[in-house]
Amino acid sequence: MQAMANLSPMMQQYFEIKKQNPNTILFFRLGDFYEMFYDDAKLASKELDLTLTGRDCGQEERAPMCGVPFHSYESYVARLVAKGYKVAICEQMEDPASAKGLVKRDIVRVITPGTVLESSMLDETRNNYICSLCVEGAEAGICFADISTGELHATTLSGGDLSEKLKNELARFSPREILINPNVLGFSELPKFIRERLSASMELLDHEDFEKEICSSLVLQHFHEENLEALDLSGKENIVRALGALFCYLKQTQRTGIERINTIDLYTGKQFMHLDLNTRRNLELLETMRNKEKRGSLLWVLDKTRTAMGKRLIRNWIEQPLLSPAQISRRLNAVQELVDDPILRGGISEQLTGIHDLERLMSRIVYGSANGRELRSLSSAAARLPGLKNMLKEVKSNLLAEIYQDIDVLDDISQLIERSIVEDPPFSIREGGIIKPGYNEELDLLKGDMSDGRGIIAQIEAQERERTGIPKLKVGYNRVFGYYIEISNSYKNQAPPEYIRKQTLTNCERFITPQLKELEGKILGAHDKSVQLEFQLFDAIRKEVAAQLTRVQKTAHAVARLDVLASFAQVSADNHYVRPIVNLDGKLILKESRHPVVEALLDAPFVPNDVMLDKNENRVAIITGPNMAGKSTYMRQVALIVIMAQIGCFVPASYAEIGITDSIFTRVGASDDLASGQSTFMVEMSEVADILKNATPNSLLILDEIGRGTSTFDGMSIARAVLEYVADKKLLGAKTLFATHYHELTELEELVDGVKNYNIAVKKRGDDITFLRRIVRGGADDSFGIEVAKLAGVPEKIVNRAKQVLAELESGQEVSMPKKRGRRSTQDEQEEIQLSITPPNEAEVLDRLRRLDVNTLTPIECMNTLFELTALAKE
Numbered sequence: 001m002q003a004m005a006n007l008s009p010m011m012q013q014y015f016e017i018k019k020q021n022p023n024t025i026l027f028f029r030l031g032d033f034y035e036m037f038y039d040d041a042k043l044a045s046k047e048l049d050l051t052l053t054g055r056d057c058g059q060e061e062r063a064p065m066c067g068v069p070f071h072s073y074e075s076y077v078a079r080l081v082a083k084g085y086k087v088a089i090c091e092q093m094e095d096p097a098s099a100k101g102l103v104k105r106d107i108v109r110v111i112t113p114g115t116v117l118e119s120s121m122l123d124e125t126r127n128n129y130i131c132s133l134c135v136e137g138a139e140a141g142i143c144f145a146d147i148s149t150g151e152l153h154a155t156t157l158s159g160g161d162l163s164e165k166l167k168n169e170l171a172r173f174s175p176r177e178i179l180i181n182p183n184v185l186g187f188s189e190l191p192k193f194i195r196e197r198l199s200a201s202m203e204l205l206d207h208e209d210f211e212k213e214i215c216s217s218l219v220l221q222h223f224h225e226e227n228l229e230a231l232d233l234s235g236k237e238n239i240v241r242a243l244g245a246l247f248c249y250l251k252q253t254q255r256t257g258i259e260r261i262n263t264i265d266l267y268t269g270k271q272f273m274h275l276d277l278n279t280r281r282n283l284e285l286l287e288t289m290r291n292k293e294k295r296g297s298l299l300w301v302l303d304k305t306r307t308a309m310g311k312r313l314i315r316n317w318i319e320q321p322l323l324s325p326a327q328i329s330r331r332l333n334a335v336q337e338l339v340d341d342p343i344l345r346g347g348i349s350e351q352l353t354g355i356h357d358l359e360r361l362m363s364r365i366v367y368g369s370a371n372g373r374e375l376r377s378l379s380s381a382a383a384r385l386p387g388l389k390n391m392l393k394e395v396k397s398n399l400l401a402e403i404y405q406d407i408d409v410l411d412d413i414s415q416l417i418e419r420s421i422v423e424d425p426p427f428s429i430r431e432g433g434i435i436k437p438g439y440n441e442e443l444d445l446l447k448g449d450m451s452d453g454r455g456i457i458a459q460i461e462a463q464e465r466e467r468t469g470i471p472k473l474k475v476g477y478n479r480v481f482g483y484y485i486e487i488s489n490s491y492k493n494q495a496p497p498e499y500i501r502k503q504t505l506t507n508c509e510r511f512i513t514p515q516l517k518e519l520e521g522k523i524l525g526a527h528d529k530s531v532q533l534e535f536q537l538f539d540a541i542r543k544e545v546a547a548q549l550t551r552v553q554k555t556a557h558a559v560a561r562l563d564v565l566a567s568f569a570q571v572s573a574d575n576h577y578v579r580p581i582v583n584l585d586g587k588l589i590l591k592e593s594r595h596p597v598v599e600a601l602l603d604a605p606f607v608p609n610d611v612m613l614d615k616n617e618n619r620v621a622i623i624t625g626p627n628m629a630g631k632s633t634y635m636r637q638v639a640l641i642v643i644m645a646q647i648g649c650f651v652p653a654s655y656a657e658i659g660i661t662d663s664i665f666t667r668v669g670a671s672d673d674l675a676s677g678q679s680t681f682m683v684e685m686s687e688v689a690d691i692l693k694n695a696t697p698n699s700l701l702i703l704d705e706i707g708r709g710t711s712t713f714d715g716m717s718i719a720r721a722v723l724e725y726v727a728d729k730k731l732l733g734a735k736t737l738f739a740t741h742y743h744e745l746t747e748l749e750e751l752v753d754g755v756k757n758y759n760i761a762v763k764k765r766g767d768d769i770t771f772l773r774r775i776v777r778g779g780a781d782d783s784f785g786i787e788v789a790k791l792a793g794v795p796e797k798i799v800n801r802a803k804q805v806l807a808e809l810e811s812g813q814e815v816s817m818p819k820k821r822g823r824r825s826t827q828d829e830q831e832e833i834q835l836s837i838t839p840p841n842e843a844e845v846l847d848r849l850r851r852l853d854v855n856t857l858t859p860i861e862c863m864n865t866l867f868e869l870t871a872l873a874k875e
């Protein structure tokens with residue numbers, strides 16, 4: 001930084017910008033490249049595999065530098081942003097302060113993980129949220145904005161275990177970037193959770209950024225309101241603080257375009273079913289636990305949406321089951337209408353198929369970064385809206401009728417774009433070729449001048465050929481000389497004296513003439529003017545479209561809802577789902593219910609089962625039965641069906657009555673959390689503790705093998721105590737499915753009110769068992785663990801020994817040690833080894849092994865031979 005005076009003006013600008021933005025990688029526009037310098041260049045060269053070069057900057061040492069092409073910068077930025085870096089795009093612009101019209105460089109936008117707008121950097125199926133979190137005392141204001149769609153959600157969290165609540169809320173929205181006030185650091189485990197569980201980047205702001213007065217004026221300014229009442233924000237101080245800090249950050253990074261966030265969705269936890277982090281993961285709502293894949297999740301079964309907007313909304317709906325029977329029925333009525341009318345359903349899905357992502361297109365248009373192609377995409381999406389709306393003309397259900405009202409066919413917008421933008425516009429908006437002939441008279445005149453000029457050039461070529469008698473005379477153009485006359489070497493001596501020689505090439509000479517230069521001035525002048533005018537016209541069209549933001553957003557939301565409802569209807573019709581009857585009396589009655597995901601994955605037919613839970617005699621079902629019988633599948637299917645019903649979808653059963661459930665809690669499987677220093681059993685118990693603290697009488701509890709992580713008696717005692725607690729109406733009395741291998745617990749049916757025993761039937765013949773997958777009343781008397789171990793391929797010797805131990809335990813005897821064998825002969829041992837490894841091609845494998853001389857082989861050859869012999873042995 002020393003000797004700033006020696007630096008070139010460009011590098012001086014660089015250092016000035018860098019000083020203001022020390023933690024940001026500057027992408028500095030130079031011609032057709034974005035260049036990075038010094039530490040940024042070193043970092044980018046490492047992270048992006050770019051070649052590091054040097055640039056002379058007027059200092060002793062050359063500045064380390066690397067660059068990426070302008071037209072493909074997005075992929076490089078995407079890679080840096082995915083790693084949590086911030087990238088600032090610096091563009092050249094005319095400096096109005098400079099009399100000489102010097103070029104000034106400045107940041108036009110900072111791209112951070114939560115502020116990405118470029119479609120190539122976004123996953124169209126999910127929102128890209130930025131979160132702002134303000135904790136003050138026992139309360140937190142939290143908001144989530146997606147600047148690529150214009151959504152903004154905000155709420156207040158308080159009471160209970162605030163840290164757990166925050167984790168749940170953060171996990172539900174899964175933001176890419178989180179702005180926090182210093183008080184958040186009081187929850188020591190939260191930053192770790194943000195980094196490791198959410199893989200989000202975290203920005204610690206100052207207390208002043210959340211200052212009450214400043215934040216409320218920023219919020220009012222943003223929404224053009226006079227007071228907080230108008231926004232329903234009075235008394236919601238922490239939401240205002242979080243919003244203020246968010247708007248300030250967006251203003252600093254985005255510079256323009258944040259006005260597309262024009263409404264706030266102020267939600268409360270009371271609208272939606274409570275699903276904690278573990279439950280969402282255990283029930284595999286959006287992705288599988290093991291591979292984090294969509295295939296195998298509930299979303300995978302339900303998502304038949306056709307648009308990106310629908311894909312994003314269906315995720316939100318699945319994660320937010322409703323609590324109001326009226327709202328659930330509204331969705332169910334719409335789904336019913338679409339299930340009953342396959343022609344309407346098919347037509348809607350056909351029309352939806354060509355509708356591009358209106359929300360994200362509009363964001364880019366409002367931001368000012370959309371090009372001609374994106375405007376054309378908007379108009380081709382809009383062109384499908386009249387057909388779509390027309391299909392809904394006679395719908396009967398309220399929700400579909402509302403969607404019909406909300407769809408604006410946007411014909412003025414599509415007409416404007418159709419009229420003004422060419423069909424296949426270029427990528428760049430600064431090189432012309434974008435505006436249609438006939439749209440603007442002045443542009444047409446300029447283009448006319450250009451083509452007249454080109455016509456005259458063609459005439460000149462013909463005239464000169466005739467006048468000079470040179471048959472190969474040509475008029476050409478290049479960026480250096482402009483228009484010139486080219487004569488091949490064999491005729492160059494015939495060039496008339498008024499031709500001015502400009503360039504000598506190997507085979508020809510190039511000349512200019514005053515007439516050609518005059519014409520060139522006219523053509524190029526017209527070209528520059530027309531490119532300039534095209535850009536201005538395009539910008540004006542873009543702004544005209546941007547002014548229609550609210551209409552497009554409303555339509556986009558209507559399209560998204562229709563898409564999700566049509567998807568639910570399609571899945572329901574395809575899989576013979578039934579409409580659930582939603583009630584408030586807590587009854588959960590299912591006839592012939594199925595697991596929606598397992599039935600879609602299984603090749604064999606799925607065995608349906610009934611469910612009977614209520615708030616009285618059937619509060620708790622203790623489910624016993626062999627391993628592998630289907631206990632977990634059964635319990636999860638009940639939870640998934642409740643969720644499906646409460647998001648407004650039909651359910652996989654022949655009959656379903658669903659009592660509104662305010663929360664579902666699951667404790668399934670065991671997962672170590674070694675990183676946090678917690679053992680399997682510790683994790684299990686802390687999850688159980690959370691469930692018991694947060695469940696209500698209207699919750700559904702899925703408890704799978706509580707207590708299995710410790711010794712039998714400890715485990716069984718804990719399981720029994722938990723069961724007694726959840727069953728007791730005075731303590732909790734929540735509907736519970738409780739799977740266990742502790743058969744002793746089945747005696748609770750006799751002892752505790754509301755407990756019923758069930759088991760999943762198997763058929764035993766000799767040592768073999770067949771899984772019937774049917775749930776029946778009563779407790780099982782055996783877990784058939786040893787038989788299942790045999791099925792799983794545990795060696796027979798061990799299975800036999802296990803049977804012996806079991807028999808001794810069951811008869812109350814002391815377990816005897818296995819009989820010691822006498823010394824075995826070497827022949828016995830060899831036979832045993834041979835028995836255990838005897839492959840079918842034994843002779844050949846052994847023979848080749850004997851003859852193998854590894855010293856003559858390369859390591860690769862050795863490996864290949866080994867693979868070959870292994871394969872042969874297995875044949």
Ligand SMILES: Nc1ncnc2c1ncn2[C@@H]1O[C@H](COP(=O)(O)OP(=O)(O)OP(=O)(O)O)[C@@H](O)[C@H]1O
Binds near residue numbers: 631633
């Ligand atoms: N109703 C059913 N119809 C057909 N197949 C089923 C059914 N229920 C379960 N299965 C199959 O049985 C497998 C095992 O089921 P599940 O994991 O639910 O058994 P489990 O009783 O919980 O076993 P464990 O006690 O060992 O945990 C499932 O992966 C599924 O393929």
